[in-house]
Amino acid sequence: MANRKRTVASAISLALITVTTLVLTVFGCAEYYRQYANSYNRLKTQLLVSTEQLSLSLALPIWNFQYEQAEKLIESQMLDRDVAAVQVTDLLTGRVLATRVRDDAWLPRPAQDVDDDPELLRQRGGVFYNSRHIAILDVWMSPRFVRQALREHLLYMIVQILVLNLAIVGLLWIVLNRAIVRPLKRVELHAAGVVDDAAQPSPLPPQPELLELDSLQSSINRMVSYLQNRIGEARLAGDRITSIMDAMPSLMIGIDGNARITHWNHAARERTGLDDPQVLGKPLVEALPGFVPYMEPLLGALERLEPATLPGVSCTLGGETRHCDVMAFPVLHQGGRWAVVRVDDVTDRLRMDQLIIQTEKMMSLGGLAAGMAHEINNPLAGILQNVQNVQRRIQPDLPGNQAAAREAGVELERVGDYLERRGIPEFLRDIRYSGERAARIVQNMLSFTRSTCSQGKCPVRLDELADRVLTIAATDYNLKKKYDFRHISIVRDYAPDLPPVTCSPMEIEQVLLNLLRNAAQALAQRPEGEAGADTPEPTIRIRLFRDGDCAVMEVSDNGPGMEKEVGRRVFEPFFTTKSPGEGTGLGLSVSYFIITRNHQGSISLDTAPGRGAVFTVRLPLAPGPEAPGQCGIPDTPVSTD
Ligand SMILES: Nc1ncnc2c1ncn2[C@@H]1O[C@H](COP(=O)(O)OP(=O)(O)OP(=O)(O)O)[C@@H](O)[C@H]1O
Ligand SMILES: [Mg+2]
Numbered sequence: 001m002a003n004r005k006r007t008v009a010s011a012i013s014l015a016l017i018t019v020t021t022l023v024l025t026v027f028g029c030a031e032y033y034r035q036y037a038n039s040y041n042r043l044k045t046q047l048l049v050s051t052e053q054l055s056l057s058l059a060l061p062i063w064n065f066q067y068e069q070a071e072k073l074i075e076s077q078m079l080d081r082d083v084a085a086v087q088v089t090d091l092l093t094g095r096v097l098a099t100r101v102r103d104d105a106w107l108p109r110p111a112q113d114v115d116d117d118p119e120l121l122r123q124r125g126g127v128f129y130n131s132r133h134i135a136i137l138d139v140w141m142s143p144r145f146v147r148q149a150l151r152e153h154l155l156y157m158i159v160q161i162l163v164l165n166l167a168i169v170g171l172l173w174i175v176l177n178r179a180i181v182r183p184l185k186r187v188e189l190h191a192a193g194v195v196d197d198a199a200q201p202s203p204l205p206p207q208p209e210l211l212e213l214d215s216l217q218s219s220i221n222r223m224v225s226y227l228q229n230r231i232g233e234a235r236l237a238g239d240r241i242t243s244i245m246d247a248m249p250s251l252m253i254g255i256d257g258n259a260r261i262t263h264w265n266h267a268a269r270e271r272t273g274l275d276d277p278q279v280l281g282k283p284l285v286e287a288l289p290g291f292v293p294y295m296e297p298l299l300g301a302l303e304r305l306e307p308a309t310l311p312g313v314s315c316t317l318g319g320e321t322r323h324c325d326v327m328a329f330p331v332l333h334q335g336g337r338w339a340v341v342r343v344d345d346v347t348d349r350l351r352m353d354q355l356i357i358q359t360e361k362m363m364s365l366g367g368l369a370a371g372m373a374h375e376i377n378n379p380l381a382g383i384l385q386n387v388q389n390v391q392r393r394i395q396p397d398l399p400g401n402q403a404a405a406r407e408a409g410v411e412l413e414r415v416g417d418y419l420e421r422r423g424i425p426e427f428l429r430d431i432r433y434s435g436e437r438a439a440r441i442v443q444n445m446l447s448f449t450r451s452t453c454s455q456g457k458c459p460v461r462l463d464e465l466a467d468r469v470l471t472i473a474a475t476d477y478n479l480k481k482k483y484d485f486r487h488i489s490i491v492r493d494y495a496p497d498l499p500p501v502t503c504s505p506m507e508i509e510q511v512l513l514n515l516l517r518n519a520a521q522a523l524a525q526r527p528e529g530e531a532g533a534d535t536p537e538p539t540i541r542i543r544l545f546r547d548g549d550c551a552v553m554e555v556s557d558n559g560p561g562m563e564k565e566v567g568r569r570v571f572e573p574f575f576t577t578k579s580p581g582e583g584t585g586l587g588l589s590v591s592y593f594i595i596t597r598n599h600q601g602s603i604s605l606d607t608a609p610g611r612g613a614v615f616t617v618r619l620p621l622a623p624g625p626e627a628p629g630q631c632g633i634p635d636t637p638v639s640t641d
């Protein structure tokens with residue numbers, strides 16, 4: 001919208017016009033009334049004189065009854081344009097002797113009688129002859145021409161006032177423009193330069209001639225240079241703050257008391273893909289919709305002016321669900337509240353922490369297992385040895401046994417017959433088989449936790465590794481959690497040509513164990529009534545095969561599978577569908593981390609409700625920096641169709 005404010009010149013000119021017009025009008029009016037009064041009085045005097053003179057002139061003609069002569073005298077009186085009517089009346093008879101009245105065209109004409117118009121001035125005089133009163137003379141005069149003259153005078157005055165005003169305004173306009181407006185404009189331009197660009201101040205205008213303007217300009221010049229310095233400093237400070245905030249790897253977001261964004265650093269731009277114009281001045285939850293649940297504690301912190309920390313909360317950054325530490329640091333500045341919100345993506349750190357915890361658990365399990373193995377191995381050895389001895393000492397063909405039987409007076413064949421009938425050798429074989437199985441489990445536990453290269457990577461045969469993990473998993477049944485490997489059929493489908501894979505065996509064992517446990521837990525979820533003749537037996541299948549330079553380990557089950565929404569989130573840390581205490585939701589996220597980060601491999605899922613789940617782990621046969629990600633993350637890590 002155009003600036004409708006008046007300029008200095010127009011304001012002063014208008015004020016001056018108003019004042020001069022008022023003054024001249026007042027004086028004009030006073031002058032008008034003075035003139036009017038004078039003219040009116042002059043008219044009255046003139047009426048008096050004319051009446052006197054006419055009555056003297058009429059005396060003789062009327063005495064001699066020369067009325068025509070009287071008419072002529074009256075006619076000559078009517079030459080005076082101010083005279084409106086004249087009438088002579090006989091004193092004795094009251095008869096009108098002579099009369100003249102002006103008609104509408106202001107021409108004199110005889111009339112029977114004269115209308116006594118109150119507008120007109122009237123003068124009555126007597127006509128005397130030798131001191132005898134013989135007639136009455138009436139003269140009427142009109143102020144019409146006096147008024148007309150005054151009106152003309154008034155018009156002349158108005159024109160005079162207007163011309164005078166115009167002359168004053170024009171002169172004033174020129175003077176004001178030169179003396180005030182132009183110098184003010186130059187000072188204004190100089191001052192406006194500060195706002196437009198403080199780095200390049202506009203040149204100082206020349207000194208004005210007027211003293212007051214000169215001192216005003218000096219003050220403004222001082223103010224301008226002061227402001228330029230302050231603006232420069234403020235910009236520098238602002239730039240420094242922006243650089244500091246931009247240098248931070250965390251998302252640093254400034255918000256005002258209404259949670260509207262005032263600052264948005266480089267990390268925030270990068271992680272969210274939103275630029276300053278898209279977010280500045282907008283509510284925080286508009287830029288980060290995932291923050292809705294955290295607004296209450298953040299605004300509470302702003303209200304109380306106390307810092308707040310929300311550790312490890314779930315947040316969406318650039319369309320990806322991550323885990324974040326959110327901190328708010330409120331500030332009270334010049335009576336207004338605002339806060340710096342710091343958001344740190346801690347997803348990787350959490351995964352690493354969990355990995356360390358898991359690894360430490362495994363290491364401590366290793367120590368425990370080593371001690372247990374030592375303790376269990378000794379009695380196991382005694383049991384196995386003694387069972388072996390008992391089996392040997394009931395064999396009928398050994399000479400030592402035959403000699404002992406003879407001495408005891410029994411027949412060895414009949415003792416053997418008795419033992420067979422009671423199933424003793426069968427029991428002994430069972431004791432020996434179970435003992436040997438226990439010894440194998442202890443041995444596997446030891447090798448599981450004390451791999452020769454558990455701290456680094458070494459070539460590992462995945463089939464052996466899978467067998468070892470299966471042995472461990474088979475012991476990992478839990479009645480409370482209602483899953484049991486003993487009721488699940490395990491299908492091993494190992495390709496014979498699979499070469500050893502360079503990996504950390506302990507970590508891959510951990511991944512496979514997580515997958516097997518999840519599969520067993522999922523199979524245990526099948527409703528009781530479902531088990532029938534047509535229901536396929538709960539099965540876990542492990543496939544190992546080579547695909548180019550990658551080794552592929554596939555763990556599939558014929559359990560309930562997953563809904564699309566669940567399948568999409570299984571690799572998220574802390575995502576679980578199990579009740580608290582049953583699952584932490586870390587198994588697959590730690591596995592994902594181990595495979596993708598530690599082995600440059602990939603892990604993907606193919607599932608659908610009722611169709612079981614297939615987890616596919618791809619590992620480079622020989623990972624190295626020269627071939628990063630050759631078995632890397634597929635485009636769609638989760639397929640749920
Ligand atoms: N084979 C599977 N069949 C069906 N659902 C599965 C299968 N494997 C994983 N899931 C789903 O994925 C979720 C996440 O698995 P994850 O192993 O990460 O955690 P969890 O098993 O719940 O807990 P934890 O492993 O810490 O005990 C599970 O809660 C389950 O809902
Ligand atoms: Mg799990």
